[in-house]
Amino acid sequence: MRLTIYTDYSLRVLIYLTTLSENERTNIKDIANAYGISKNHLMKVILQLGKLGLIETTRGRNGGLRLAVKPSDINIGSVVRQTEDDFNIVECFSKEQNKCSISPVCSLKGVLHQALMAYLDVLDQYTLADLTTNGSLLKELLQDKDPTLL
């Protein structure tokens, strides 16, 4: 029942970007350092968040990363639906991989699908703004690295 590390890091990047001041930009290295995670893992995440139109990347001296959309317009359910690449809760969710002999008459798939929808429905109720109401504390933890808070 884990989300992929890819979805986890996507959400962390978005949370990080909410702590930037207006017009401020950041880079992969700073985000990786703030969370103590690998830059390589973040490269793919950043690329995908850019493709989804959630972040804006600018090259050059004053370039960098920032949110392309207001936090209140970024729905968490929508982010997870787009970044999580495996919603095949059990084998029969995948047409290609399914070999379960009872699939034609089994009710389990429907029940698990209903459960998955309930899970995503909860995430649909939240935006990135809802997750970052502690903005100043998040900023301290991510950017200022005040040792008393770490």
Next chain:
Amino acid sequence: MRLTIYTDYSLRVLIYLTTLSENERTNIKDIANAYGISKNHLMKVILQLGKLGLIETTRGRNGGLRLAVKPSDINIGSVVRQTEDDFNIVECFSKEQNKCSISPVCSLKGVLHQALMAYLDVLDQYTLADLTTNGSLLKELLQDKDPTLL
């Protein structure tokens, strides 16, 4: 967002056992053959279902496996809670593994926990009996192996 193969197989074993006639017993080989899955994978599953008091195993010539509890008394949410060994949706769900720097002030964990509870709440609404209302068809697919149904 996958359940482990262990939970998947646990549910399949329970479904299989509902297709037995009263006093009939089966064995790991027949279950493995019916689903086309490995006997070795099933060994651990059977052991755990026995420990949970859901199945009864008897040794000897007329021995074998059968349900120890009525299907209507086996709650699917309860089975999944007990067989799924990793509900750590993201890193911060595990006290031991968590290294995320924003944990003390991050709201994401609470939101994901709420989503997980919604997922399990759906499963709590179903028993094994609800999943096996197509009993005769399940039996044909699992035991009789009628080629027109496979």
